[in-house]
Amino acid sequence: MHSLSQNVTLSSDVVFQELKGEAVLLDLSKEMYFGLDEVGTMLWQLLEQDPSLHAAYSAVLAEFDVGPAQ
Secondary structure (H helix, E strand, O other): OOOOOOEOOOOOOEEEEEEOOEEEEEEOOOOEEEEEOHHHHHHHHHHHHOOEHHHHHHHHHHHHOOOOOO
């Protein structure tokens, strides 16, 4: 379990490709594909720029005008 005070490291084995607001991830080490919706894509892009979970959390709250419980 992660806390918001932690930073994360995105795996170099995962290839990210955005497609019309959504994204596809390919984990090269496991040969598995994953799809991300708009929010997941935004989170991935935020974490690429800054590994802070708290910064990503704050950005999502601001972007979607939601409270922490949502």
